[in-house]
Amino acid sequence: MSSIPTFLLDDCGPPQSPLLTPPISPKVPHYTLGLSVKTASPTLPRHPTPKHLLTPANHVDNEITNTKALPPLSWNNFTTELNWLNVFVICGVPAIGFALACYTPLRRETLLFSIFYYFVTGMGITAGYHRLWAHRSYNASLFLQYYLAITAAGSVQGSIKWWCRGHRAHHRFTDTDLDPYDAHKGFFYSHVGWIMLKPRRRVAADVSDLTKSAVVRWQHKYFVPLLLIVSFAVPTLIPWYFWNDGWGGYVYAGIVRLVFVHHSTFCVNSLAHWLGETPFDDKNTPRDHFATALVTIGEGYHNFHHQFPMDYRNAIKWYQYDPTKWFIWSCQQVGLASHLKVFPENEVRKGQLTMELKKLRETQERIAWPAPSHDLPVVTWESFKKQSATRSLILVSGFIHDVSTFLDAHPGGAHLLTKYVGEDATAAFFGGVYDHSNAAHNLLAMKRVGILLGGMPMALDELTVPPSQRLKIAEYTELFAYAPSSDGCAIPASPS
Structure with a gap:
């Protein structure tokens, strides 16, 4: 063991607490059988395998590999692979409803009630399910739970337990083959195709919390009679009792309302995975759009929702629908x-x-920028003076600039630049002669062709960084400093 320097021991001082004594091993019991004595071998404790070793590196790929999917839909198997009850609900109900509407006058009272009942049953899905x-x-x-469970049954979208299992799987596996309504499979599939097909894979989603709810169990048990009562009986009886239009209520507040x-x-x-913008994250397809919010009773700000699904809001601004x-x-x-529940405003x-920085970064990458300092050659003063005899080179803030192509375009005239060729024009450029604009600083930086040996300040300040780059968006890996290139004696051609 190597010795520890005395000065380290002096700084550390003596230990503040005594050393720990290792635990004494328990005595192994002896078992006597007749005249034979044997020592029982100690049993080592069995530790469970750490969870991180049991969890696959990619859960989606693991599930796809280990679960068998139903075959793709084709003309040979569509009779067995389609869910015909759902096909009737999606295709048959609208056909019947709109056919009956052609022969059923629409009264004003029935129209207003149908719109009202659309929100009642639709809110059962959005606020409830x-x-x-x-x-x-x-x-x-408890009262609100039963109210939402009953009104949602009028939307005919399955029980709470069934609906939530699919929706939780959608959030867990968004835009993958395990997503029940994967948007990557097309607009029609994510809209109604997945409903008319038998589930292609059995995807697990935890709904154990729902099975403990008495309201959820009650609705699941009596879902069919609730469906018939709320979706068809109630919208028929109310118009019949109050304004004697039971048939109109059945057609418009019942069937047509259900389609909507x-x-x-x-x-x-x-639609919420296809139309709109991604102001919070663009990893997956969910998007925000006002039009989608209008047709979904406020569920159209879907990009926000997928980022912060536990937030009771979909729209966070007062003017959003x-x-x-x-x-x-x-x-x-x-x-x-x-x-x-409201997600912390700071995280929102x-x-x-x-996303704003990402958009700025994309704009930034479409713009031409000055050559990085570490890519420019380092030139001695003698070499700079020598090459200035044949090229219009001026020195500003330690950078050598080739202004040959800018002489005639200079607003103050070519003579103002010409007299500083081969000279240090730092003082003149920074207000000694004229207080140049940000645009002038940015343009000058584009004409950098070299660095004067020993002539550039060590720290980046307003004299060396043009205004356009002082707030430049940088990736994390780009924040590290680069070492300057080796000394050189030749200045490359002007980038302009």
Whole structure:
């Protein structure tokens, strides 16, 4: 063992606590059988394998490799691979509804009630299925839970448990083969195609929290009678009782309204992954757009939602259309909802800033910039003077610039530049003669062809960095300093 220098020991001082005594091994028991005595071998404790070793490096690839998918749809197997009940709901119900509408007068009262009932049943999906149960973005009173469970049944989109399992899988595996409505498979597929097909893969999603809910279990058990009552009986009976238009209520508030609710919800899976911008993240397809929000009762700010799915809001700005957000907020005001989750504003802004910087970076990369300092040759004063005899070279802030092509374009006239050829024009350029604009500084930097040996300040300051580069967007790996190139004696041709 190597000795430790005395001065280190003096600085450290004596230990403040005594050394730990190693634990004493327990005595191994002896078992006596007749005259024979044997020592039992100690059993070593078995430690579970660390979870990070059990988790595959890429869960999606692992699932795809180890799960068997149904064959692609074709003319040979479409009779067995289509979900014919869903095909009827998606194709047959609209055909019946719009055919009946052609022979059914639409009364003003029925129209207004149909619009109202569209929001009632649609909000059961957006505020109930989606934001309450799928993402648990707020807590709802027992009364509100039953209300949302009942009204959502009128949208005929499956029970809470079924709907949330698929939606949680969508968020977990967005834009992959494990995504139930993968947007990469086309607009039609993500809109309605996935519903009419039997699931191609069995994808796991944790809904154990939902199975513990008495409301979820009750709705799942009585979903079919709830569906028939809320989707067809109620919109028929109310118009019949109040303004004697039961048939009109059945057609418009029942069937036609159901078609609009269906496609309103489906647009979240299709239109919201196709139309709009990505202000928070562009890793996947979800996008924000006002038009999508209009047709989805506020679910159109989908890029925000996929970044912050636990947030009870979809729209974070006051002028953005999100009636579901205001419904939940109103329920909180009257005591029906609580614990509304809002993602930290700092992290939201951080996501926005990331995308803004990324766009600026893309713009920046389309612009020509001065040659990096470490790519320029280092030239002695003697060499600079010698080469200035044949080229219009001037020195500013330690950089050598070739202004040969700019003499005639100089606003002050060629003679102002000519008299500084082969000289240091730093003082004149920085206000000694004229206080040059930012554009002049940027243009001058583009004419750099060399660095004067010993003539450039060690630190980058306003004399060496042009205004256009003082806030330049840099990747993390670009923030490290570069060593200057070796000394040279020849100045390359002007970049201009």
